[in-house]
Amino acid sequence: xxxxxxxxxxxxxxxxxxxxxxxxxxxxxxxxxxxxxxxxxxxxxxxxxxxxxxxxxxxxxxxxxxxxxxxxxxxxxxxxxxxxxxxxxxxxxxxxxxxxxxxxxxxxxxxxxxxxxxxxxxxxxxxxxxxxxxxxxxxxx
Amino acid sequence: xxxxxxxxxxxxxxxxxxxxxxxxxxxxxxxxxxxxxxxxxxxxxxxxxxxxxxxxxxxxxxxxxxxxxxxxxxxxxxxxxxxxxxxxxxxxxxxxxxxxxxxxxxxxxxxxxxxxxxxxxxxxxxxxxxxxxxxxxxxxxxxxxxxxxxxxxxxxxxxxxxxxxxxxxxxxxxxxxxxxxxxxxxxxxxxxxxxxxxxxxxxxxxxxxxxxxxxxxxxxxxxxxxxxxxxxxxxxxxxxxxxxxxxxxxxxxxxxxxxxxxxxxxxxxxxxxxxxxxxxxxxxxxxxxxxxxxxxxxxxxxxxxxxxxxxxxxxxxxxxxxxxxxxxxxxxxxxxxxxxxxxxxxxxxxxxxxxxxxxxxxxxxxxxxxxxxxxxxxxxxxxxxxxxxxxxxxxxxxxxxxxxxxxxxxxxxxxxxxxxxxxxxxxxxxxxxxxxxxxxxxxxxxxxxxxxxxxxxxxxxxxxxxxxxxxxxxxxxxxxxx
Numbered sequence: 001x002x003x004x005x006x007x008x009x010x011x012x013x014x015x016x017x018x019x020x021x022x023x024x025x026x027x028x029x030x031x032x033x034x035x036x037x038x039x040x041x042x043x044x045x046x047x048x049x050x051x052x053x054x055x056x057x058x059x060x061x062x063x064x065x066x067x068x069x070x071x072x073x074x075x076x077x078x079x080x081x082x083x084x085x086x087x088x089x090x091x092x093x094x095x096x097x098x099x100x101x102x103x104x105x106x107x108x109x110x111x112x113x114x115x116x117x118x119x120x121x122x123x124x125x126x127x128x129x130x131x132x133x134x135x136x137x138x139x140x141x
Numbered sequence: 142x143x144x145x146x147x148x149x150x151x152x153x154x155x156x157x158x159x160x161x162x163x164x165x166x167x168x169x170x171x172x173x174x175x176x177x178x179x180x181x182x183x184x185x186x187x188x189x190x191x192x193x194x195x196x197x198x199x200x201x202x203x204x205x206x207x208x209x210x211x212x213x214x215x216x217x218x219x220x221x222x223x224x225x226x227x228x229x230x231x232x233x234x235x236x237x238x239x240x241x242x243x244x245x246x247x248x249x250x251x252x253x254x255x256x257x258x259x260x261x262x263x264x265x266x267x268x269x270x271x272x273x274x275x276x277x278x279x280x281x282x283x284x285x286x287x288x289x290x291x292x293x294x295x296x297x298x299x300x301x302x303x304x305x306x307x308x309x310x311x312x313x314x315x316x317x318x319x320x321x322x323x324x325x326x327x328x329x330x331x332x333x334x335x336x337x338x339x340x341x342x343x344x345x346x347x348x349x350x351x352x353x354x355x356x357x358x359x360x361x362x363x364x365x366x367x368x369x370x371x372x373x374x375x376x377x378x379x380x381x382x383x384x385x386x387x388x389x390x391x392x393x394x395x396x397x398x399x400x401x402x403x404x405x406x407x408x409x410x411x412x413x414x415x416x417x418x419x420x421x422x423x424x425x426x427x428x429x430x431x432x433x434x435x436x437x438x439x440x441x442x443x444x445x446x447x448x449x450x451x452x453x454x455x456x457x458x459x460x461x462x463x464x465x466x467x468x469x470x471x472x473x474x475x476x477x478x479x480x481x482x483x484x485x486x487x488x489x490x491x492x493x494x495x496x497x498x499x500x501x502x503x504x505x506x507x508x509x510x511x512x513x514x515x516x517x518x519x520x521x522x523x524x525x526x527x528x529x530x531x532x533x534x535x536x537x538x539x540x541x542x543x544x545x546x547x548x549x550x551x552x553x554x555x556x557x558x559x560x561x562x563x564x565x566x567x568x569x570x571x572x573x574x575x576x577x578x579x580x581x582x583x584x585x586x587x588x589x590x591x592x593x594x595x596x597x598x599x600x601x602x603x604x605x606x607x608x609x610x611x612x613x614x615x616x617x618x619x620x621x622x623x
Contacts, residue, residue, distance in 0.1 A: 074460025
């Protein structure tokens, strides 16, 4: 979290929180709804928001993808009685780190200047993307 | 809690109090210059709401009831031990040295996968935060104030052109994702819930199903292998007309192994076969038992999660990327929620900057913002008299963080000796689908009377002592009036 964000959190008041729910139309895969919440209409461009969500969805799809690499990893893990999971970082965890970096980058560049804050869904059990809307006032007490 | 009264919270019911804007979180030892010891931050597993047990500082977890897991472990160790002690020497001499090697590999496989099944997070979904719960609540139509439990809420989604109903979980305060089920033994929602296995002492869900499957498959191999070896061993010994009894007397351990293996191999083989079928059709035990996709409820109901290809189904269940644990056991509880010790013995409780009181027409109207959460302190109260407050004072919740208590003033001005306290159970209240007991505790100091309203989920009262043990969560509001 950047210093400015920390300042903002301490000084600004939370006006509202918007929750972007999960989208289950393609099954149990982790995807989020791209529907633009009405509370953000005055705060951010619809295209920008949808772009963020779409990128996140692609990243999560990459994490859960059943490719040849994951198949090889799975077979290898099975042969070692899954003990490799104790020593190695899994593919999913690697992508989660990518996602965390992407969210921080989005917050710094796009959302913080507009008084918004994206919370990494992993901190909410991959249930929702929590967007905090801060009160629109100057950062003085 | 035996009798639960469900009270719909109507935020519009009471007159809106003057709300003080939230200040920064006050530092410990705030206004009176008292330095309070800052407690070491706790790990999230210590405040985990489900019924689980944690070991090694949150690295290992199991269900609270370990079931027959010690029995499972014991049987495997005993049988394998007897095998290596009694049968292997004979078979190595008469047959081949591969036998203990194969047995050893299988034994290690079984043990490792068993421990992984039991000690891994099965895919527990953390409970929804209060803000999320309020948001979900808002999206559902409310039928107004009712005094009974509202009907179960469902949401319909379309998955692969099939209509699936998502149920609302009252404990976890969220709509359960598809294939998720709430385990009543562990009190958790588990993703891709298969079943709660007492033999491994844990739920079997998305994250540990592959361990479980490998465990039962390798166990069936091990059991069959030991059974075969023991039979061969006894047959070889009984050769030459010596008889089975003679063979058994020479190797008594084999009799035990034979008995255990004979009775367990059929059920384990059966279980392996059943789960192989489930894996190949991408089903869970839960769905199979309920017959969700068998078409008995209607026509054209097929499993929407199946890839229609046995190989792909097997891959997606056993070789898919390992999903992460969502409950973050070893993370630290954020500073706003971490416990603060406040000297609650006979010292006066601190003044709460965020609270205020109005005397409104003969009644005392107190508004508190949730500021502190204490645990592990006991209030030693000199109870001289309990205040006969009305059985149900008016309590309502305006937001997840503010509680308003309103009760007649005359009944709270009780003449008691200084530095004593009275306490009274005010009410049971439901806030965000969780039930709390609201206590009124009054400290009368020499110059100030101080009032405490404790919001607590479970309480222990022994004599004059109201104590809250470490595992319970309480919220204490301080207020002071002259």
